[in-house]
Amino acid sequence: MKLTTAQIDHYHENGFLIVDGLFTEDEVQGIRDGVHQIDDKPMPNIIREENGAIRSVFAPQTIREEFDWLYKQERLVVPTQQLLNDPSIYLYQYKLNNKKAFGGGIWEWHQDYPFWHIDDGVKESNMLSVMVLLQDTDHAQGPLMFIPRSHTTGIADFQHKEHLTEGTIALENSLNGDLKFTIKNELIKKMVDQDGIEPGIGKIGTAIFFHPNVYHGSNANISPYDRNTAIMTYNVTSNLPEDRKEKNRPDYICLRDFNPIQIDNRSIREVTQSISVSI
Numbered sequence: 474m475k476l477t478t479a480q481i482d483h484y485h486e487n488g489f490l491i492v493d494g495l496f497t498e499d500e501v502q503g504i505r506d507g508v509h510q511i512d513d514k515p516m517p518n519i520i521r522e523e524n525g526a527i528r529s530v531f532a533p534q535t536i537r538e539e540f541d542w543l544y545k546q547e548r549l550v551v552p553t554q555q556l557l558n559d560p561s562i563y564l565y566q567y568k569l570n571n572k573k574a575f576g577g578g579i580w581e582w583h584q585d586y587p588f589w590h591i592d593d594g595v596k597e598s599n600m601l602s603v604m605v606l607l608q609d610t611d612h613a614q615g616p617l618m619f620i621p622r623s624h625t626t627g628i629a630d631f632q633h634k635e636h637l638t639e640g641t642i643a644l645e646n647s648l649n650g651d652l653k654f655t656i657k658n659e660l661i662k663k664m665v666d667q668d669g670i671e672p673g674i675g676k677i678g679t680a681i682f683f684h685p686n687v688y689h690g691s692n693a694n695i696s697p698y699d700r701n702t703a704i705m706t707y708n709v710t711s712n713l714p715e716d717r718k719e720k721n722r723p724d725y726i727c728l729r730d731f732n733p734i735q736i737d738n739r740s741i742r743e744v745t746q747s748i749s750v751s752i
């Protein structure tokens with residue numbers, strides 16, 4: 474699938490692009506079945522809310538084949554190559570972000586690139602993320618929200634957080650509801666006054682491409698419906714993270730297989746059938 478010029482222009486102008494119906498309900502069902510199979514035992518790549526519910530599963534492609542299949546889909550890879558204007562892309566980060574009904578947690582306003590630039594040493598912001606909606610998602614479920622055009626400001630000034638000092642910042646402050654790199658409230662206000670807020674909502678199977686510098690965040694989900702998503706971040710192979718040896722963030726956060734993605738042409742049914750045969 475190729476994006477049209479109008480879609481590409483929309484992405485570059487606004488910092489995000491919503492594409493309805495990129496995946497069928499059947500395909501998403503295959504992915505959701507995989508989500509339900511995830512083992513409940515504590516693992517470093519599974520991040521939980523304070524109440525114990527799963528918030529994020531990092532590197533799910535290493536756990537189940539359905540997730541591996543998803544990020545290699547031509548429908549994601551080709552548009553990413555178009556938007557990044559580069560044929561050589563690899564998977565930089567991958568997570569399933571879950572927001573359980575009646576209480577899934579917030580994501581404060583932030584940009585993604587500061588984490589990748591400062592913590593992983595990635596030099597350029599020529600990367601992007603795609604969120605795939607794993608169920609119909611509307612305003613009430615704590616959808617991702619964007620401030621259009623905010624990606625043009627570069628890295629924004631961070632909001633000072635009194636309680637987060639050098640000594641108390643942990644790896645979790647990139648993953649939990651208390652992020653270390655958030656955006657100054659004054660700046661958020663200014664940008665929202667100018668350009669408003671757009672929600673990343675849509676039917677099951679919708680894909681939302683977003684720029685690493687676009688300001689985004691999401692509210693809690695107190696609706697009676699889950700809000701589950703898969704978020705894949707792609708990078709170009711000429712823009713690798715630095716090798717900081719023992720200071721590297723764990724591989725499940727900053728993936729280090731830099732091989733360009735090979736498209737997986739199988740159907741989700743072929744994938745799920747091969748899983749059930751091998752179990």
Ligand SMILES: O=C(O)CCC(=O)C(=O)O
Pocket residue numbers: 570580585615616617689690691702704
């Ligand atoms: O899942 C969400 O609502 C937020 C995700 C997010 O902000 C991110 O992946 O950077």
